[in-house]
Amino acid sequence: MSELKELLIEEMQDILHAENQLTKALPKMSQAARNPKLREAFEKHLTQTRGHIERLEQAFELLGEKAQATPCKAMEGLVAEGSERIQESEGKNDVSADLALIGAAQKVEHYEISGYGTLRTLARQLGELEVEKLLTRTLGEEESADFLLSEVAKPIIQAGTSELYEAQTGKKQTAGVR
Ligand SMILES: [Fe+2]
Structure with missing residues (x-):
């Protein structure tokens, strides 16, 4: 097998x-x-993630290899950080708790985006076009999951800004105040 x-x-x-x-x-x-x-x-991405595993299994098959996992220390670290955020969130307000979760989840997405980007390039280099196609589809879903998290974060950030405004001025923030 080539290197x-x-x-x-x-x-x-x-x-x-x-x-x-x-x-x-x-x-x-x-x-x-x-x-x-x-x-x-998060639920949508869980369904997508199961699909990513299936695509990886198909890719292994196309390459004539067993679908075997080896410990990914980076993800272990990211998941451990996510668990810490969950624990810390218990005593926090909704805005801080959710933004902490989004931050942890986006770190995971960016790790996966870089991983699938590398994989896709390697598959293309090797002329494994079917494998490349599978990996590219997953890469697209990781990118859209990341985008969706940013979209979900926007109104939460706005709610946080309003809360801060109220705390500082004692007044409700009206439309148009940014
Ligand atoms: Fe994934």
Whole structure:
């Protein structure tokens, strides 16, 4: 086997473990979310993540390899940080709790985006076009999950700004005050 193919397989084994960990972490994130749209975003991404695992399994098959996961230390760290945010969120207000969860989730998404970007490039380099297609579809979903989190964050950030305004001025923020 070429070294490049070995690298592709090793990176796929790493991200498979990362995705497996996420199927356990996302339900906890969803449970901790206060905003219903955020909860929905986590649930949607859980369904997508299961699909990512299936695509990886298909990609392994196309490459004639067993779908085997090797420990992904980076995701272990990101998931551990996410768990800390969940624990800390218990005593916090809705805005801070949800923004902390979004921050943790976006770190995960950015890790996955970079991982799938590398994988896709390696597959293309090796002429594994079917594998490349599968990885590109997953990459697109990771990017849209990241975008969705930013969209969900906007009204939460606005609510935080209003709260701050009220705390500082004692007045309700009216429309047009930004
Ligand atoms: Fe994923």
